[in-house]
Every structure is written in structure tokens, then in C-alpha cells.
Amino acid sequence: MSVTRRQFIATAGAGLLLPACAVPTGSTPARVLRASVSRQQLVPPEYPQTEVWTYDSRVPGPLLRARQGDLLRVVLANALPQATTVHWHGIRLPNAMDGVPHLTQKPVAPGGEFLYAFVLPDAGTYWYHPHERSHEQVARGLYGALIVDEAQPPEVDRDETWVLSDWRLDKGATEVADYDSNRFDLTHGGRIGNTVTVNGRFTPVGGEFAVRSGERIRLRLINAATARIFRLKFDGHSPQVIALDGHPVAPHAMGAGVALGPGMRADLMLDCMGKPGERFVVADTFYPRELRVMELVYRDEAPLRGKPSAAPLTLPPNPLSEPDPARAQRQDIRFEGGAMGGLREAEFEGRRLGIQQLVREHGIAWTVNGVARREHDHRPMLTLKLGSHQLWTLHNDTAWHHPIHIHGIAFRILSRNGKPAPLREWADTALLAPRERVEIAFVADNPGDWMFHCHVLAHQQGGMMASVRIQ
Numbered sequence: 253m254s255v256t257r258r259q260f261i262a263t264a265g266a267g268l269l270l271p272a273c274a275v276p277t278g279s280t281p282a283r284v285l286r287a288s289v290s291r292q293q294l295v296p297p298e299y300p301q302t303e304v305w306t307y308d309s310r311v312p313g314p315l316l317r318a319r320q321g322d323l324l325r326v327v328l329a330n331a332l333p334q335a336t337t338v339h340w341h342g343i344r345l346p347n348a349m350d351g352v353p354h355l356t357q358k359p360v361a362p363g364g365e366f367l368y369a370f371v372l373p374d375a376g377t378y379w380y381h382p383h384e385r386s387h388e389q390v391a392r393g394l395y396g397a398l399i400v401d402e403a404q405p406p407e408v409d410r411d412e413t414w415v416l417s418d419w420r421l422d423k424g425a426t427e428v429a430d431y432d433s434n435r436f437d438l439t440h441g442g443r444i445g446n447t448v449t450v451n452g453r454f455t456p457v458g459g460e461f462a463v464r465s466g467e468r469i470r471l472r473l474i475n476a477a478t479a480r481i482f483r484l485k486f487d488g489h490s491p492q493v494i495a496l497d498g499h500p501v502a503p504h505a506m507g508a509g510v511a512l513g514p515g516m517r518a519d520l521m522l523d524c525m526g527k528p529g530e531r532f533v534v535a536d537t538f539y540p541r542e543l544r545v546m547e548l549v550y551r552d553e554a555p556l557r558g559k560p561s562a563a564p565l566t567l568p569p570n571p572l573s574e575p576d577p578a579r580a581q582r583q584d585i586r587f588e589g590g591a592m593g594g595l596r597e598a599e600f601e602g603r604r605l606g607i608q609q610l611v612r613e614h615g616i617a618w619t620v621n622g623v624a625r626r627e628h629d630h631r632p633m634l635t636l637k638l639g640s641h642q643l644w645t646l647h648n649d650t651a652w653h654h655p656i657h658i659h660g661i662a663f664r665i666l667s668r669n670g671k672p673a674p675l676r677e678w679a680d681t682a683l684l685a686p687r688e689r690v691e692i693a694f695v696a697d698n699p700g701d702w703m704f705h706c707h708v709l710a711h712q713q714g715g716m717m718a719s720v721r722i723q
Contacts, residue, residue, distance in 0.1 A: 282325035282367060285313065287332050287382075287394060295447060295454045299425040304393035305332060311452040312415040312476065313380070313396025320375040320400050328366045332389075335359035338368060339383040340398065341515055341657070342498050342680045345370040347700025350659055353384045354628040355701055355719060374570040374662075375402040376498025377413070377472040377517045385627075387478060387709035388431040391420070391443060393452075395476040400498075407563035408521070409467040409556065415452070416512075416545075417476045418445030432615065434710075439591040439617045441652050442479025442514075442708035448536070450546055460549045461534075463524040466556035468563070470494075471520045475512040478709040481653060481683070483509035483538040484545060488526060492565055495519035499662060499678035500567035509537060513655030513683035515707035519567075523560040528552045572662055572678060573695035580643035580693055583634065587684070587706070587716060589618035592651040598715075600624045616715040618650075618706070624715030630703070632721035636696040643693045648684035654711065657681040660702040660722075663694035681707055696722045 290309045291301040307313025318324055328338050337359055339351035349370045353359035360366045381395040397413050405411070420428045420443060430437075437443045448456055463469065471491070475482050491506040497517055510518045526532060527550060534546040588595045589607065597606045598619045610616040616624045621633065636642060643666075648654055662680055665673045668690050682690050705717035 282327045282369070283316070284327045284329055285338070286329045287336055289332065292393075292452060294419060294449055294452065295421070295425050302419070302421065302425045302427060304427070305389060306393055307396050311393035311395075313394070315396065315413060316380070316398045318372055318400055320372060320403055322372050323369065324372055325367065325369045328360055328368065330360045330362055330364050332362060334385060334389070335361050336382045336384045336389060336394070337366070338380050339659075340368070340378065340380050342376070342378040342517070343370070343398070344373050344660060344662065344698055347660065347698070347702070350700075350702070351383050352630075352659070352703050355630040355703060359384045372400045374498060374572075375400045375567070376495055376570065377474060377519055378498055379415070379474050379476060379517070381476065387443070387713040390476065390709060391431060391478045392427060397472070397474055399472065402568055404568070406470065406494075406521075406565065406567060407561070408470045411470045411472075413472040413474065414450050414546075415474045415476050416482050417449050418480045419447045419449065420445045421447050435611060437479070437710045438615060438714045439611060442710040444479050445477070448480075448543060448545060455546050456544045459546050461546050462549050462551050463526075464551050464553050464556050465524060465526060465528055466558065467524050468561040469522045469524065471522050473512060473518045473520065475514050475516050477514050479514060481511055481513050481538045482536050483511045485509050485535050485537050486522070486532065486548070487535070488530075488532040489522060489524070489548070491520040491522045493518060494521050494565055494567055496675075496677045497662070497679040497681060499570055499572070501675050501677050503565035504675075511538060511683055513653060513681065513707060514709070515655055515657050515681045516683065521565050524548070524550070525560060526550045528555070570662075570678070573697050575641045575643070575664060575693035575695050577641075577643050577666065577693050580641040581636070583642065583644045584647065585644055586621050586647040586649055587618070587654055587656070588622070588649045589624070589715065590650045590652050590711075593649070595619065598622060598624045600715075610715075615713070618711050618714050618716035620716060620718045623718070625717055627713055627717065630701060630719045632701060633718040635721045635723065638696060638699050638722055640696045641693070642696055643691065646682060646684055646690045646692065648686060648688045651686050653683060653685055653708070654716065655681050655683045655707040656704065657707045658702065658704040660698045660700060661694050661696070663692040666691040666693055699723055
């Protein structure tokens with residue numbers, strides 16, 4: 253969609269901030285999160301509103317906020333025409349609360365409800381979304397941010413969240429409903445949309461984020477897209493990365509940007525040292541064609557301070573069990589399939605089938621260790637001893653990027669293609685480039701059956717998923 257700056261400017265400043273909703277704790281009533289079909293003005297007003305699927309009638313859903321150690325209590329009320337669940341992405345929670353249909357709970361039927369209740373062990377930036385037909389339901393708009401504050405949050409002037417996503421809209425601003433029929437999406441890079449939004453608003457032309465000279469902003473980035481990878485560049489600014497996937501890292505310059513695959517998050521410290529009235533573009537540089545995502549606009553106010561804040565950037569660590577690679581059980585996990593991948597056949601429901609037949613007859617194009625699974629085939633691929641140390645080598649033997657997400661745990665990223673990872677960051681989602689090999693390590697300290705899968709959701713639906721049992 254092409255729009256002029258004049259056409260969009262009327263809506264640019266509004267709707268970019270997420271309203272926060274405090275989470276009841278203790279014995280107080282649970283917060284109700286209602287999933288329903290709604291309409292929202294995703295794009296400028298000369299286009300009609302788009303039918304979307306929402307939590308509490310808006311995209312993204314309400315920003316849920318609590319403090320580390322709090323009890324989260326949320327009732328999902330399903331007013332959708334499909335069954336659904338809520339998965340709390342990145343949270344190390346009890347298995348029964350993980351929101352994976354047919355694995356940790358029954359899907360919540362239309363008109364039904366389900367209570368999610370669990371303690372939040374880790375501070376950081378997380379998000380929530382369905383795991384029932386997620387390739388469709390997330391694409392339609394079902395997602396929201398979950399912020400878990402530290403006991404002593406860092407000193408900032410503002411704490412803001414950008415939920416990044418995209419949409420595949422036709423000329424009438426209607427979502428193109430080819431979720432199950434698009435073989436190109438299935439076999440290539442997934443469902444890449446033609447309209448990028450930040451907090452539910454179209455921002456590439458005229459989208460403005462107002463700042464004050466001298467202020468320090470903690471900016472939380474969440475990639476809620478089903479396939480698009482974002483790598484943001486802040487012209488005229490030098491953000492410091494302070495957390496990835498919710499967990500603290502040694503503060504460091506963002507440089508050319510952090511590649512965020514679907515499901516991934518980054519926390520930035522942004523010192524706004526421009527002059528009143530100045531404007532700076534925030535662009536996505538991951539794909540060959542640079543895309544304008546936002547514009548930082550300095551308000552015509554006296555600077556808050558004349559130099560960057562001297563407050564510490566380092567966040568307190570989360571209480572994670574440190575893996576010991578020297579005594580870890582080793583596993584090789586190999587991801588194959590897709591266009592230009594070289595995979596000829598795979599095991600599927602106990603049979604060996606050619607990849608062309610799998611694509612044509614079953615909508616399957618991807619495998620984990622040679623096996624392709626339907627979305628709700630949860631027979632465990634591995635059984636791990638509770639408390640064991642694990643070192644997995646993830647092999648991307650395909651021509652496409654894959655953000656590999658593991659439920660219920662956090663893992664260290666140790667190396668990429670044999671070279672030590674400089675940050676050794678904690679993560680729940682590892683972005684694997686084509687033909688890349690990534691080593692991760694973790695302690696299997698959360699019992700239950702846990703899903704792991706590619707967070708390009710067309711790939712997950714198309715076979716790149718499995719589950720692991722910790723007992």
C-alpha cells in the first residue's frame with residue numbers, strides 16, 4: 253500500500269503507546285482476557301478498517317505488567333469462531349500452564365474459558381499468543397506484550413514497548429486469508445506481509461514517536477510477526493542493548509542492529525541527545541530494500557539534560573541454572589526441507605514419503621531429525637533426565653532462516669559455526685541463518701512435555717516442530 257505523508261500524518265501520533273494493565277495477584281480476581289473478532293484501523297483513514305482477531309478488542313492486546321515473583325492470573329474467554337489457547341512465550345512456567353493444545357491442555361472451544369495461573373520467575377520482556385492454528389491466529393492479530401519488572405528497575409525517564417508485526421492486506425485493507433493454501437509461504441520464508449505495523453499502526457510513512465531531548469528511554473522490541481525478521485537501525489543514535497529474550501546481557505552498542513526473528517525480543521537503552529525539532533529515521537535493514545519503520549521526532553521543549561544519563565545500564569541477572577558443557581549430554585538436532593533444501597523424503601506418520609508428495613497432499617515441507625510432524629503430533633522426540641545438563645547442536649540444513657524456540661526453559665547460546673558466541677546470551681529463541689550451526693546449552697530443570705519448533709509459523713505448521721520430555 254502506498255500512502256502519502258499528508259494522508260497518514262493525521263493518525264501518526266496516536267495509538268503508538270501501549271496501555272498498561274496491572275495484573276491482579278494473590279487472591280484477587282483474575283484478569284479476563286477476551287479473544288474475539290474486531291475491526292481496527294491498521295492503515296491510514298482513506299482505507300477501511302481491517303477485520304482482525306484481538307485480545308480485548310485491540311491489536312496488540314493489552315500490555316500485561318507485573319513484578320518478578322508475582323502470581324499471574326488470567327482467564328482466557330474465547331469469543332472466536334475457532335478454538336484457541338494462550339502461550340506465554342519465554343516464561344519458565346509449570347507445564348500445565350504453557351498453552352499448547354493437546355499437549356499441556358485441551359483447546360478452549362468457542363464460548364469456553366481457561367484460567368492461567370503461575371508465578372513469574374524472571375524479569376524481562378515477554379509476550380503472549382495462541383498456539384492453536386497459530387499460523388493463522390497470530391497473523392490475524394492475536395498477540396500482546398507481557399512485561400515483568402525487576403524488583404529494582406533501572407533508572408529511566410520512560411519505559412516503552414514496540415510490538416513489531418506485519419500483515420498481508422489486499423487493496424481494500426482486508427487480510428488475505430491464504431493461511432493454509434500458499435505453498436510458496438510453506439516452502440520458502442513464510443508469510444511475509446506487505447504492511448508493517450508498530451503497536452497496531454501502519455508507520456512506514458509518517459509514523460512518529462515523540463521524544464524529549466536529553467531523556468533516557470528503555471525501549472522494548474518484540475517481534476510478533478509470523479515470518480518477518482527485523483533489524484532496526486536508529487539514525488543519529490547509539491542505543492545500548494541491555495537484554496535479549498528478556499534476559500540481561502552485558503550492555504553494548506547496538507551497532508548495525510540486532511536481528512530479531514519471530515518471537516525474539518531486545519531491550520534497548522536509548523539516550524535521546526538530538527536537538528528540539530530534529531527528526532531521525534528508524535529503519536529495518538534486514539532485507540535488501542531498507543524499510544522505514546518509525547521516525548523519532550524531538551518535541552520543541554527545553555532539554556531534560558545536556559548529556560546522557562549517568563545511571564547504570566546493567567540489569568540484575570535472572571535466577572537461571574548455569575549449564576556445564578563439560579558434563580552435558582549432547583544432542584544433534586537437524587532441520588531440513590523447504591525449497592532449495594535438497595531433502596528428498598521424510599518420515600511422516602510412520603511412513604516414508606517423498607517431499608513433493610508431502611507438500612502436495614499433506615502441506616508438509618520441513619523436518620526435525622528426519623521426521624515431519626503435524627501441529628499436534630506431540631510424541632516426544634527426546635526424553636531428558638530432570639536436572640541433567642544438555643548441549644544441543646542445532647543444524648540448519650536449509651536455505652532459509654529459522655528462529656528455533658524452546659518452551660519452558662532458557663538456554664545459553666555458546667557458538668555459531670564453531671566460533672564462540674561473544675555474549676553467551678540467554679535466550680528462548682535462536683535465529684539460525686541458512687546452513688548455520690549453533691550450539692546451545694541448558695539445564696533440564698523444568699519437568700513436563702515441552703514443544704520446540706520454528707517460529708516462522710508456516711514452517712511450524714509445515715512440519716518443523718517436535719517435543720521433548722523432561723522427567
